[in-house]
Amino acid sequence: MSRYAISDIHGCLKTFRYMVEEVIKLKYRDRLYLLGDYIDRGPDSKGVLDYIMKLKKDSYRVYTLCGNHEDMMMKARDNSIYHTSWMFNGGKEALKSFRAETIKDVRFTYWDFMEELEPFIELDDYLLVHAGFNFAAPDPAADRHTLMWSRTFEVDKSKLGRRKIVHGHTPIPLERMRAAIKDPTALVINIDGGCVFKDKFGYLTALNLDTLELHTVKYME
Template identity: 30%
Template sequence: MSVAGIHFLDACGPDGMRLYAIGDVHGRLDLLEAMHERIRADIAARMPADWRIIHLGDYTDRGPSSKGVLDFLIAAGTRDRRIISLMGNHDWGVLEFLAEPNPYGLFATNGGEETARSYGVELRFSPVPALMEGHTKLRAAVPEEHAAFLRSLPRSATFGDFFFCHAGIRPGTSLERQDPHDLIWIRHEFLDHPALYEKVVVHGHTPSDEPEIMANRINVDTGAFYSGVLTCAIMDGQDKMLMDVRGAPDSRY
């Protein structure tokens, strides 16, 4: 790892490529659609030579339209390969639950009921017979296309001086040797690390009232599922900016 590292102020994207990094969606299809409209308008106005839209994971759980979000992302990525979706821990959690219905796992304890409901399944996590019945119905309701999409999600992407992942990286470990588990789960060791990294890390995973711009990282998770605010970081050469879309907050949170 470089001793000096790269500071946010000095970090640059690839020449001629405008980068858009979208934070955690969590079933808020309304906000995702609105963000893509904003980005399309921005691309049309600025006409960059090239661009990428990078979704930073957590498309499912908590919000009302996990199925719709996955439909949207699959269609968008099929239509244009410059639209990239990375894996988040909640997306991994859906696959984990489909494989084994653990009533104490991430899916069951962090918004999986809403995900199941978006597929038309009312899921109960107890007693065990109800859990098993709901699990069977959910496995039948989730299209194989959705499961295959979730399984295929990469855990990181790199463009220029920016490293994109869902949660963050392990300090002291080179980007090439990061543990896939850390990329979707790490929190305090990464967030509290003061030194610079090889690249500026653009991430979500840890909701914040406002986007966090630090010397070594950018956090664009603004808790869309409860706040109604979905945030996108834009990098174009050495220029960096933020854009958001706003909808109704969820009063349950």
């Protein structure tokens, strides 16, 4: 059994499928943790959600977190400010993939999926989250905005214990990612390779949480 974490797929279905089926070769006994941002910007947000739901239906052990883009889309249903922001940050591409003229036309199946996404996952050796934790708060896990949206945060070692934090949300070069993975003193590992930003970053990454092996797939949409 192996445990993998992937973040920030952003509608890149071909790249994601290749990672799952040809690179890590996901098995039923493995665990796959997806850290959010499945939708927006890339060409096939709907396809990514369909594929994740199929993996779950086929009894693969897939655990899904909420990213800021899912959070933004859910809020965009009833908030014009969020709707404008969502459309500017990939919502147009998402609606096109759903073949929906407006956000109200997106089928309930996808809303049900997004509403069931977890804000974070706590393992014995890792805290998995989309963006970060507010360790200054009495309960860091209760600050949903930081969980989904934070770009910077300070770690309180007394609350973290012997665990490491694995997150996405902010694209970084592979060299920085590998440096953090190899550093035994690093408390935080960012695994967002900026897959959808193919001209600047352009990699989807999967971190083996047991061996710390980093798997990479270049944008292939």
